[in-house]
Amino acid sequence: MSTPDERLHRLLGGPELAVVRQRLRRQFERIESDTPLVSVRLGRLDPATHRALCQLSGKPSRLSRSMILDLPDLDARLRNAGVADSLRDALERLDGPIVSLVGSRRELQSRWAATAKTPGLGPRLRAWLDESPAAPGLLKRLGRDPERAKALLVAADAVLERLPVAGMPRSQLAAETLGDAHALDTGKSAAALVLAGWRWHESAAAGQSRAVSGQAWAEQAASEDADAAIERPRDVWARAGVAVSELARPVLFLNLPAPFGGQCAWIAGEPSYLSLRQLLRDRPAWPVAGRSIHVCENPDIVAVAADRLGAACAPLVCTDGMPAAAQRVLLGQLVSAGARLRYHGDYDWPGIGIGNFVIRTWRAAPWRFSAVDYRVAVAQAPSRPRNLAGGMVEAQWDAELTAAMSEWGLAIAEEAVVGQLLDDLRLDVDR
Incomplete structure (x- = not known):
């Protein structure tokens, strides 16, 4: 008499049923071990595989590329024949354990x-x-x-x-x-x-x-x-x-007041720099409670202010485009110390994006940075073709500004309106 393993290999373990065994294993992987078996449809069968399945299931052999396989019946046949405890057990004996993906x-x-x-x-x-x-x-x-x-x-x-x-x-x-x-x-x-x-x-x-x-x-x-x-x-x-990179891109400023109890290394009226290292290692105690600090986008504004106003210029900080770490730390320290920021930047779409960030992050007030101010700048600008390029950015502090810029299509650099900015910086000191 043949041993059960030999009979199991003969019934289900042949190479012609290898594809079927893999499909049945995947079926068991998708269900729990105690899930009741159901019939499955097997398609795209070659003739040898179809004949072997007919012999295994007791169905008449006829030319076909598919078969509905009654898994509960096959499970019972294997168990009654004494070759395996179940269909799952038979598949595991032939090709190894089946791991339930659900489990x-x-x-x-x-x-x-x-x-x-x-x-x-x-x-x-x-x-x-x-x-x-x-x-x-x-x-x-x-x-x-x-x-x-x-x-x-x-x-x-x-x-x-x-x-x-x-x-x-x-x-x-x-x-x-x-x-x-x-x-x-x-x-x-x-x-x-x-x-x-x-x-x-x-x-x-x-x-x-x-x-x-x-x-x-x-x-x-x-x-x-x-x-x-x-x-x-x-x-x-x-x-x-x-x-991180504590000496990279220091923050440019003009006439910030000397910190309480700190050493002031800058000269009134001369542009100066503070590195991230200085701002973090010895956090300045800024005496700015209730004061307005003007903030510009471009370094040339600081240079012009220093040339024309010198020590008579109100405190001015430059973001140098989108603020980097040192710029952000200084602005945050000033606001925490009670300062009120006033921001101006370029009238172009990147400039509006920077303005959105500064005004939103530090609750800054726009400084001559409105639709009215833009129209004044356009009226004073030399005649030229539309040059406002890139994707439109909504000015979160003034929706009319975005509309005006879209209408005129002109980019106005901050340097083009420096005269009005200097008036504010000078008047702020005079008051």
Whole structure:
């Protein structure tokens, strides 16, 4: 008498049924082990496979490319023949264990849920994990598997619990906290988690809870797309007191008042610079409560103001285009000290985008930066063809400005209206 294994191989294990076995295995992978079997349709069968299936199932052999296979009947036939406990058992004996994808997904979801509840995390990272709708997706994308994600959470939490610092280089923070000077470099997973957690902490500290979902979350996230698109990682690090490229692109200014108790290294009437290193390591105590600080976009405005007004010019800060880390830190410090910012920039679409960011971020007032001011500038500008290029940007502080610029189609550089700006700077001092 043949052994059960020999009979099983003869019935179901031949090469002509290899494709069928693979299809049946996939069928079992998609269901739980205790799910009742049903009939399945097998198509695109070659003649040899069809004949073997007919012999296996007891159906008459006829020319066909498909067959409805009664799995409960086949399961019973194998069990009654004593060659296997079930159809699933037969397939596993022939080709190895069958892993239920449903069970695997459920088990993986359980592991991810446990990762999100990792004990011992500090309040900042815990708040981000529990309240941010974006947290689960970012954690899975960065971690790729629950165990690696848990290690990333522990690393990010260790960094977040040290923040803010006072001008510490990012490499030093990474080396002291994680043992690797490059662990927080741009593009590293731990850095991405730290930045996400710190942004959430900033929002919570400002009373801007984001614990929303569904349509409300989508609308809120869309409103912040512009800021997110222009905010670089080093700008977020700077707000946490961490210096990245701390000597790159210092902030240009003119006649800022000397900080309380600090050393003033600049000369009245002469343009000066402050690096991110200086702003973070020895945070100045600016005596500007209730004062207006004018902010321009272009360095040439500072140069002209210094030439024509010198020490008689009101305090003036330059963003030098879109503010970088040093510019953002200084503007934030001035506002925190009670200053009121007044902003002017170029009348072109990039200039309007920068204006939106400055006015929105630091609640600055527009400074001669309205539809009325634009029309005056156009009237005084030399006659020329329309030169306003690029995609239109809505001026969030003055919808009529966008309409006026679209109508006239002329870009007006900030330098072209410097005379009016100087009048304001001089009058501000005189008052």
